[in-house]
Amino acid sequence: xxxxxxxxxxxxxxxxxxxxxxxxxxxxxxxxxxxxxxxxxxxxxxxxxxxxxxxxxxxxxxxxxxxxxxxxxxxxxxxxxxxxxxxxxxxxxxxxxxxxxxxxxxxxxxxxxxxxxxxxxxxxxxxxxxxxxxxxxxxxxxxxxxxxxxxxxxxxxxxxxxxxxxxxxxxxxxxxxxxxxxxxxxxxxxx
Amino acid sequence: xxxxxxxxxxxxxxxxxxxxxxxxxxxxxxxxxxxxxxxxxxxxxxxxxxxxxxxxxxxxxxxxxxxxxxxxxxxxxxxxxxxxxxxxxxxxxxxxxxxx
Ligand SMILES: [Zn+2]
Numbered sequence: 206x207x208x209x210x211x212x213x214x215x216x217x218x219x220x221x222x223x224x225x226x227x228x229x230x231x232x233x234x235x236x237x238x239x240x241x242x243x244x245x246x247x248x249x250x251x252x253x254x255x256x257x258x259x260x261x262x263x264x265x266x267x268x269x270x271x272x273x274x275x276x277x278x279x280x281x282x283x284x285x286x287x288x289x290x291x292x293x294x295x296x297x298x299x300x301x302x303x304x305x306x307x308x309x310x311x312x313x314x315x316x317x318x319x320x321x322x323x324x325x326x327x328x329x330x331x332x333x334x335x336x337x338x339x340x341x342x343x344x345x346x347x348x349x350x351x352x353x354x355x356x357x358x359x360x361x362x363x364x365x366x367x368x369x370x371x372x373x374x375x376x377x378x379x380x381x382x383x384x385x386x387x388x389x390x391x392x393x394x395x396x
Numbered sequence: 397x398x399x400x401x402x403x404x405x406x407x408x409x410x411x412x413x414x415x416x417x418x419x420x421x422x423x424x425x426x427x428x429x430x431x432x433x434x435x436x437x438x439x440x441x442x443x444x445x446x447x448x449x450x451x452x453x454x455x456x457x458x459x460x461x462x463x464x465x466x467x468x469x470x471x472x473x474x475x476x477x478x479x480x481x482x483x484x485x486x487x488x489x490x491x492x493x494x495x496x
Contacts, residue, residue: 269405269460284460285404340397340410354405357412357458 217241217294221322221382226390233330233396236389239323239374243297245290247304248313254286260307263290263300272353272366277303281353281366289364289376294318321364322382326373330396335365335373337392338385345370359388398473400454403480404462417453419443420465421485447471451485454478467491 227236249257258265266273266282273280278292304314332343338358353366364376399408450470455463467476476494
């Protein structure tokens with residue numbers, strides 16, 4: 206469903222709304238829905254990664270849990286042969302064109318743009334809010350800036366990325382988003 | 397919560413991210429047609445079920461999503477070590493060294 210944004214451009218209604226209980230005046234974090242993005246799940250055999258990166262020009266991080274941001278996309282290495290690519294929604298064709306340059310072996314690029322929605326949690330209380338549903342150690346030594354991983358948030362699977370010390374980016378399957386928000390709002394009220 | 401070391405992520409991670417996947421080092425017979433029903437049933441169903449050191453498969457389901465192998469003590473539920481699929485079963489000496 207599309208609606209006219211203030212600027213006059215078309216914006217996708219992602220169907221997820223952050224309730225008032227996550228907008229309390231005294232809370233130590235800000236939670237926001239990330240605008241529409243293009244997202245791809247990329248699978249390349251470990252033995253072909255460097256050739257793929259060279260041909261496509263996509264600088265794939267090769268260590269599990271690391272990310273790379275360039276002018277076109279944010280690329281997260283989730284597994285030795287799996288990456289999540291997040292780019293501006295208008296960059297969809299660009300990513301496809303780049304990966305098409307690699308022709309010497311099979312690989313898989315799946316458009317999962319609208320499978321996920323993403324939230325950003327910012328502020329002093331951001332890590333504590335992630336820990337409401339996620340058992341990972343978010344100390345900066347264990348989870349430094351730039352780290353990403355697939356993990357769980359209560360009963361939902363998420364991808365967690367830390368772009369800054371007090372900022373987290375959470376990717377979640379769209380149908381799980383209301384559940385994640387309800388867990389977060391319970392946590393916000395308890396804090 | 398128990399922490400399990402994933403040999404792919406090279407990190408200790410919460411047990412909730414993992415799933416158990418049965419006994420390790422059980423090779424599928426090269427030629428199933430050549431097996432008797434009894435031999436095939438043995439491959440499918442019969443497991444060692446030891447009291448103590450057990451070699452088993454795990455999958456980091458909500459992490460890197462890779463399978464790996466682990467040595468776990470079935471009495472204490474302690475993980476002695478984990479290692480990647482394809483690597484040799486650790487020797488009794490290697491296990492004893494980790495346990496000491
Ligand atoms: Zn892992």
